[in-house]
Amino acid sequence: MKPAPFGYAKARSLDEAIGLLGQQPDGVKLLAGGQSLIATLNMRLSEPRLLVDINGLHELSGIRLDNDHLVIGAMTRQVEIERSADIARHAPLLAKALPHIAHPAIRNRGTIGGSIAFADPAAELPACLTALSAEIEIAGPSGKRTVRADDFFKGLFETALGPQDVLTAIRIPTALADHRCGFDEFARRLGDYAIVGLAATARANGAGLKDVRLAYFGVGATPVRASRAEVALAAGDLDKAVASLSGDIDPQDDVQENAAVKQHLAGVLLRRVAKQMTEARS
């Protein structure tokens, strides 16, 4: 199908983008990489009156170190994150996850900020940011603010972003020597949305793990922390961690799989990801 008619404005500054968002409440969408938005326009699942293109705002793009944080501009293309030496060193979880996100032609265009703001419950990046204790920087009409990833994802395709807010950057604590991470997912075809996926971080604690963060995706409306399994894994009891997933996540049937299969696959992923984290060497 073809999109319904809409207006187009290319923002020349962040302030202009914020101003344009306020002109037509509910009828304006920001155009970042467009790899989800334009698909929804083509299918007429969304019919905005105006698209505000922020691809010209180069200040929103790039990866830099800010003391003990890695700062990734919202408009940084996924391919740049995939290939970045800084990401591989300071946020290796993202380097593991990126090849699972769609396909090369889509990663050339898709942005990290777009994926986070869209908040698809089966997408990789929201879960990664949750596992990484990332912070999300937002600019709006009343200024700038920062929201923790744990507080950012509110519901199905729903985030802490207000109607006039622009997601500007992601802040991730840089990985220390004892940082461990793991990532895996089940998908029908490499690059498809996950049936179930798991992004995890921890700190090495002798042969074991501590400060475990397990963020599942594809099992609920938002990334879901498996808090009971986190405690069990930190106590070194993998079997108990897998068993406790039934109290942590409550996947529903969807177009890809039924709930029982998803619940089973979540346990398989936990064993695989725990192995990645315990076998890793600094």
Place this chain on the structure above:
Amino acid sequence: MSSLQCDITLTVNGETIRETVEARKTLVDFLRDDLGLTGSHVGCEHGFCGACTVRLNGVIVRGCLTLAVQCDGAKVETIEGLSDTGECADLQTAFETRNALQCGFCTPGMLLTAQELLASDRVPSREAIREHLSGNYCRCTGYHAIVDAVEAVAKARAGSGT
């Protein structure tokens, strides 16, 4: 400030183009309907099939997930351009000789995608070829012959030092 119609200037296969386009028109529809470049195909129109793959400023993108209006000032290349310059002539020959196509609908997208892989990874493994082509559907061949063709060209290019 905003408009349903926009004037754009871009280069397509090396030629400067000035057109007025509807904001809602996708790049692949612009190439096909306004410029008559029908080598890029319209399949699923939501990013799954890869038949609309074209190059935008040197990297492959989905022609159905990019708006023509976003290409103001950009450099666009299509299968017609790559065919004219002979950039992927060896891939085209290999696809033909190895029966890596039947109906040909996916072939332009496959060629652009394979050409990008071979530009960054001179002799990729068969697994890497499959991964890179994972976003391009072929409903005729079963992919095996396509992987064969890409692998053969990779080895031939590496062997001839080009």
